[in-house]
Amino acid sequence: MAADPNKLGIFVTSPQHMRHILGITKAAVRAGKEVMVFFTYKSIHLTKNPLFRELTELCPVENIAICADSYICEGYDNVNDVPPGLIDKQMRTQAFHGAILDECAKYIVM
């Protein structure tokens, strides 16, 4: 399957840039683009930022995922503490990053 030219992938590896992630996603949606976001390693702490919920409301539920292993490694409970806005099956593996690379013609790291 060829990557969709109207799809933007955001690979989040830093715990510092929620404002940029939200700003870029809002701008992309305004421009009629679809956005996929994957949070990995220490960036999963951003799921505790109130802006995370806002981000999840901008994208289809299947387009936002976090690395379950990272979430557990950082001490969170992936069963009883699923971040608001996320559904439990979006606690994913690094394969979701692979899916972003496959599906999104445009891509940015945060």
Place this chain on the structure above:
Amino acid sequence: MESLKVYILIANRVYNDGIRSGLGLAVENHYAYPVIMNGEFPRFSDYMSENIAWIMDMEGQVYSCGAEAPTELPADAEIANISLEELGEAMRDADVIIPYGLPKQSHEPPAACSE
């Protein structure tokens, strides 16, 4: 599905998880090239060394740029040396470049980080 060449640049000792992330792409049939910049090496646990070896098995390579790569790692893991210029030239062929995590810190880690 096209196999992509992915460079993952690690500039901060805390973010050697970029190696695991590279392995995640390698098992998805991409070519993963994690690059540890300026000697920000991880502790070479068996898990870390096995990941490095596995990336090599999947036709990728972990590099060190800006510091001599350690030798005699566990699990037959190898880290190859690459200069900044060589890295730049190699990345011209990259499909994806991922500056991973945080930039380098100004100070050495305090003793509290040692465990």
Place this chain on the structure above:
Amino acid sequence: MSDDAMKILQVYRSEPTDDIKKLVEILNRDRVADEFKLYDGEPNYDTLVQKIFANDKTVCWW
């Protein structure tokens, strides 16, 4: 697409170091290069998204 025609966007989350400047110089050689500074005042995200979609490749530095 020929290598010469590649359009590349360099995005900076903080002031680039000398290492980053050197890598960018090599990556941009013989290409149509653009840049966007996220650390410089309040970013215009609409402009950034426009640039991401106008370029073939985006590199977002630390």
